Amino acid sequence: MIWNPEMETMPRRELHALQLRRLQQTVRRVYDHVSFMRGRLDETGVRPDRVKTLDDLRRLPFTRKSDFRDTYPFGLLAVPVSQLVRIHASSGTTGKPTVVGYTSSDLRVWAEVCARCLASSGAQPGDVFQNAYGYGLFTGGLGMHYGAELMGLVVVPVSGGNTERQILLLQDFGAKIIACTPSYALTLAEALEARDIHPGSLPLRYGVLGAEPWTEAMRDEIERRLGITAVNIYGLSEVIGPGVSNECIEEQNGAHIFEDHFLPEVINPQTEEPVPFGEIGELVFTTLTKEALPVIRYRTGDLASLDPAPCRCGRTFVRMSRIMGRTDDMLIIRGVNVYPTQVEAALLRVAELSPHYQLVVTRPRTLDELDVSIEVNDSFAKALGGSFTGEEEAVQELTIRCQQKLLGVLGITARVILVPPGKLPRSEGGKLRRVVDQRKL
Ligand code: DLL
Numbered sequence: 001m002i003w004n005p006e007m008e009t010m011p012r013r014e015l016h017a018l019q020l021r022r023l024q025q026t027v028r029r030v031y032d033h034v035s036f037m038r039g040r041l042d043e044t045g046v047r048p049d050r051v052k053t054l055d056d057l058r059r060l061p062f063t064r065k066s067d068f069r070d071t072y073p074f075g076l077l078a079v080p081v082s083q084l085v086r087i088h089a090s091s092g093t094t095g096k097p098t099v100v101g102y103t104s105s106d107l108r109v110w111a112e113v114c115a116r117c118l119a120s121s122g123a124q125p126g127d128v129f130q131n132a133y134g135y136g137l138f139t140g141g142l143g144m145h146y147g148a149e150l151m152g153l154v155v156v157p158v159s160g161g162n163t164e165r166q167i168l169l170l171q172d173f174g175a176k177i178i179a180c181t182p183s184y185a186l187t188l189a190e191a192l193e194a195r196d197i198h199p200g201s202l203p204l205r206y207g208v209l210g211a212e213p214w215t216e217a218m219r220d221e222i223e224r225r226l227g228i229t230a231v232n233i234y235g236l237s238e239v240i241g242p243g244v245s246n247e248c249i250e251e252q253n254g255a256h257i258f259e260d261h262f263l264p265e266v267i268n269p270q271t272e273e274p275v276p277f278g279e280i281g282e283l284v285f286t287t288l289t290k291e292a293l294p295v296i297r298y299r300t301g302d303l304a305s306l307d308p309a310p311c312r313c314g315r316t317f318v319r320m321s322r323i324m325g326r327t328d329d330m331l332i333i334r335g336v337n338v339y340p341t342q343v344e345a346a347l348l349r350v351a352e353l354s355p356h357y358q359l360v361v362t363r364p365r366t367l368d369e370l371d372v373s374i375e376v377n378d379s380f381a382k383a384l385g386g387s388f389t390g391e392e393e394a395v396q397e398l399t400i401r402c403q404q405k406l407l408g409v410l411g412i413t414a415r416v417i418l419v420p421p422g423k424l425p426r427s428e429g430g431k432l433r434r435v436v437d438q439r440k441l
Contacts, residue, residue, distance in 0.1 A: 003119035003151060004112070007260050008315045015316065019263055020054050022288035027051050027060065030294050033078035036071050037063070037296065057263065057286065058274070062297045065098065068238065073099040079292045089137045090237040097137075100237050103291040107146065113243035113258045114147020120248040120256065120313065121231045122206035123177045125152030130175035132184060133211065134160040134430050139241025140211055144179050147243065153177070160184060160429025163191045170202055177206040179233070182214040182222060183427035186355055189225035190426070199227035206249070208233050210242065212431040213323050213341050217348030219252075221355050231255075232322060238298055239285045245320055250312045254319030257306075261289050264318065265297070266306050269327050280305045280324055301327045303339075329435065331361055333368045336412045340435050343372055346409040352380040352398055356424045363439040370414040372406065375421050388420040 002008050010018070028048040030037045040061045041047070050056065067076065073096075074081055085104050089097040102110065123129060129148045133140030141159055148155045156173050158166060160180065166188060169175070180188070185207055192199060207226065210233035222230050231247035234255050244262050245255035257264050266281040267274055275281040283300045287293075303326060307319045325339035332338070340359055348355055357374040376388075376398070384392055395418055402416040425432065 001119045001124060002314060003116040005314075008116065008256070008258075008317060010260070010316055012316055015259060016054060018260060019288060022260075023054065023057065023263060023286065024048065024051050026286065026288055026290075026294045027296065029078055029291075030296055034076055034294075036067070036075050054263075057265070057297070060286075060296050062272070062284070062299050063295050064299050065238070065301070068098045069096060072096050074101070076295070077101055077292055078294055079103060084292055086142075087137075088139045088142075088237060088241065090139070091137075098237055100139075100241075101292045105291050106240075106293075109261060109289050110143055110240050110243060111146040111150040113240065113261060114144050115151035116147075116258060117208060117233050117243055117246035118144070118147055118151055118153065118177070118179075120246050120315070121177065121208040121233070122229060122249045123148075123151065123153055127153055127176040128156060128173055128203075129153040130156045130158060130166070130169060130173070130178040132158055132160055132166060132178060132180035132188075132429065133242070138430070139235070139237050140179075143235070143241040143243060144208070162429070163187060167191055167195065167197065170204060171197070174203040176203050177208065178204060178228075179208040180429075181211050181427055181431055182209040182218055182230075183212060183432035184429055185209055185222045185226060185230070186218075187426045187428070189222065193225070199225070202227075204228055207231070208246070210234055213325070215322070215341055215345045215348065217345055218355055221348060234320065234323065236300055236302075238293075238295060239287060239300075240290065244285065247319075248311065248313035248315065254307050254321055256311070256313075256315045256317040256319055259317045261287065263288055264306060264320065266304065269299075269303075275305075277306050277308055280321070282327055283320065303327065331359070331370070331435065331437065333361060333370050333412055336410065338370065338410050338412070342409055343406065343414075346405050347372070347374055347402060350398075350402060350405065352376055353402070354378075354421060356421075356426070357434065358424050359435045361435070361437045361439055368439065370412065371417055372402075372414050373417040373419055373424060374402070375424055376418050378421050381420050390418065 031048045044061045084101040086102040089099045135141030207228045207230040233246045235242040235244040245257040247255045263286040265284040269282040283302045303324045305321045354375040354377040360371045406414045
């Protein structure tokens with residue numbers, strides 16, 4: 001179902017008029033209330049009254065993650081802290097977290113876009129919804145929670161982790177829809193299999209999965225093993241949290257961006273020029289309705305493309321592709337650009353492998369080396385007859401096949417290390433870190 005047909009199916013021309021009005025208000029708001037950004041805008045010479053068309057967006061300065069760090073914790077707010085009703089923060093891997101604040105109007109907008117996500121993922125009012133995104137400072141749990149309440153779902157606020165309890169609740173409360181990271185969906189699938197619980201015996205039908213990169217191959221795997229239809233949800237704290245875009249179950253082919261609230265661009269990260277539809281570049285968002293933390297041209301670091309083609313679901317909002325990588329998680333190995341998702345896409349199609357893998361990059365002397373550890377699946381392991389030393393002929397043969405496959409996809413030689421099932425780290429409820437870069441650069 002479409003949660004807000006008036007907005008989500010609005011003719012593009014009307015949408016553009018709405019976006020322009022909201023963009024003008026946002027720039028005005030930022031200029032008047034965020035002194036850091038007023039300085040930026042003054043430097044580029046773009047006063048709010050110079051924004052006359054949507055194309056004028058391109059003349060506005062970018063906002064970057066470092067601007068959050070440089071103004072930590074509250075320097076980008078357009079309201080006094082006392083007017084906030086909520087603060088979230090995303091844990092950076094390095095240094096201080098990124099802090100974001102919401103007014104009550106912001107929370108209403110957030111609930112609205114998350115309700116849209118759930119509806120486009122297959123939920124109907126009255127359905128039981130198991131919310132397995134982490135509650136707390138992470139935006140995933142509470143963001144989805146209020147969206148679900150707004151749309152009239154029966155929320156089970158279990159949060160991430162505690163797999164034993166997740167399964168008990170899936171069985172006893174009978175959720176029809178679940179939200180979690182794709183890596184955690186796999187953890188749940190494995191846990192069900194380990195207990196001989198057939199997914200067909202559960203009412204579970206839909207998954208709203210995101211917050212970390214995943215591939216089509218991973219979707220197939222999750223859908224098959226959990227017996228659900230899985231769609232991709234995308235978002236980031238700096239823009240709002242979950243709810244920036246979501247796929248529809250009708251096409252499962254790109255996530256509709258809620259363009260009445262978030263204005264997308266895709267740029268070449270080096271030249272900063274816009275790239276045409278269909279071409280991959282860095283996603284940039286300008287918020288159109290946020291009060292506490294309006295952001296202008298926020299550089300997400302996420303690489304994706306946009307698709308303006310009409311969609312069977314009837315939504316007129318543009319679609320974004322999966323995130324193909326990040327400007328900063330791209331590994332440069334012996335000069336070649338490698339994205340972890342390329343490895344996932346290549347290896348998950350190999351029948352003998354499981355979707356559990358890890359990349360380790362080292363530089364023992366002067367040359368970079370990439371080790372890809374990946375688990376073989378149960379039936380392959382069983383066929384080996386209980387032992388797994390890595391010396392078995394079948395293992396050697398499979399290793400070579402995988403290495404050739406990676407060479408074909410990446411253009412570099414990676415060392416493939418096959419390991420028995422259950423050896424590699426699993427998601428314990430949140431995002432899973434699949435890349436370990438041990439080079440001291
Ligand atoms: O991960 C918000 C979220 C929660 C999205 C629940 C979806 C579901 P952050 O912790 O700020 O916010 O991390 C944002 O995660 O810039 C992407 O790099 C990555 N990311 C989020 N969704 C996806 C996705 C939340 N569907 C960062 N595919 C973003 C790939 C994603 N990467």
